[in-house]
Amino acid sequence: MINIADRIKSVEEYYFSKKLQEVRSLDSHDFPIINLGIGSPDLAPHASVIQALNDSAAQDDVHAYQSYRGTAELRKAIADYYTRYFHVELNSDREILPLVGSKEGIMHITQAFVNPGEKVLVPNPGYPTYAAVSNLAQAKIGYYDLKEENNWQIDIEAIEKMELDQVKLFWLNSPHMPTGVQYSIAVLQKLVVLAKQHEFLIVNDNPYSMILNTDYQSILSIDGASEVAIELNSLSKSHNMAGWRIGWCAGKQEFVDAILKVKSNMDSGMFKPMQLAATEALNLGNDWFESLNKIYHKRRKLAEQILLKLGCSFSNNQQGLFLWAKLPAGHTSSEELVDQLLYGYKVFLSPGFIFGTQGQGYIRISLCANENQFKTALDRLQNYQS
Numbered sequence: 001m002i003n004i005a006d007r008i009k010s011v012e013e014y015y016f017s018k019k020l021q022e023v024r025s026l027d028s029h030d031f032p033i034i035n036l037g038i039g040s041p042d043l044a045p046h047a048s049v050i051q052a053l054n055d056s057a058a059q060d061d062v063h064a065y066q067s068y069r070g071t072a073e074l075r076k077a078i079a080d081y082y083t084r085y086f087h088v089e090l091n092s093d094r095e096i097l098p099l100v101g102s103k104e105g106i107m108h109i110t111q112a113f114v115n116p117g118e119k120v121l122v123p124n125p126g127y128p129t130y131a132a133v134s135n136l137a138q139a140k141i142g143y144y145d146l147k148e149e150n151n152w153q154i155d156i157e158a159i160e161k162m163e164l165d166q167v168k169l170f171w172l173n174s175p176h177m178p179t180g181v182q183y184s185i186a187v188l189q190k191l192v193v194l195a196k197q198h199e200f201l202i203v204n205d206n207p208y209s210m211i212l213n214t215d216y217q218s219i220l221s222i223d224g225a226s227e228v229a230i231e232l233n234s235l236s237k238s239h240n241m242a243g244w245r246i247g248w249c250a251g252k253q254e255f256v257d258a259i260l261k262v263k264s265n266m267d268s269g270m271f272k273p274m275q276l277a278a279t280e281a282l283n284l285g286n287d288w289f290e291s292l293n294k295i296y297h298k299r300r301k302l303a304e305q306i307l308l309k310l311g312c313s314f315s316n317n318q319q320g321l322f323l324w325a326k327l328p329a330g331h332t333s334s335e336e337l338v339d340q341l342l343y344g345y346k347v348f349l350s351p352g353f354i355f356g357t358q359g360q361g362y363i364r365i366s367l368c369a370n371e372n373q374f375k376t377a378l379d380r381l382q383n384y385q386s
């Protein structure tokens, strides 16, 4: 009898990994499922990005193992991107580490900074990976609640009342998934002060800042933040490159070096043609984001109509790839409504409970489907009674 490790018992298989099998089993040619559940961009990267990949993949000298730190050109393009959009100056040799997607960074950072038994604060609702990875690292998890009555902003007073001296790592995600809120500068400043006082590291996970948002923010632009904060970012959503797995972390050298120690023992660099293509993507002009956001804007209007048809209420001021909405009166279980829509109308949305207890009573609709799919979903729901 071979037993699995105890740490595995502390985590569940990722919700979508199981649920999408069920969703696929209901799919049929005549009545296809409309999947508005997951945030996986359905559009292609810019043509020049594909071209860069194609051109370089045909060369002989690009197929070897690559540096653990990524190419100098990619790091420089990331630094330029941070200057251009976030007004943050980074040393491209020392303060940037390309990653195989930002998700792996969540594990690397946890391994680099958190000892078993140390405390990690994660948002509720929030991206489930923060807690799952903390569990795998045998950390203690504390949740900070985000609430609709507080416009989903971080309640700094509530945080101040926590036993912060025990906290090692604070997961921040701004713009926040699933609520679509971007935290105010004042909130970020107060968090930085708390992190200095209580000596914890803030990690801002920032993959959504370029989507349906023009007020681009980085935690690293806050005064004094570089002493206590790291930022994760990625091309997954901003450049339609989720499957390419290209992200990075940025922060002071000491932090980046610690993360590199973990990472260099886990992978062996990133395929060079992908790094060249990622460099091309990062060097695109602002017109890339304008055209991308035009598409998402139209989709959001249709998503709003679906939510209104369902009797849900929501804020019109959400950033990122989703709309987060409150269930109509009389509905308390997001899972029940999601299954009713899945089985009755073959439309799949995400139930809010998967993001934490504060997500119960809410649903999340993704903008990663084309306008026709949104219109078909609306047609199917014409007779829906909430």
Ligand SMILES: Cc1ncc(COP(=O)(O)O)c(C=O)c1O
Pocket: 039, 100, 101, 102, 103, 104, 127, 173, 177, 205, 207, 233, 234, 235, 236, 242, 245, 246, 247
């Ligand atoms: C909040 C948040 N962080 C990180 C990720 C992971 O992104 P990446 O594709 O860069 O690994 C996601 C993906 O959905 C996300 O929603």
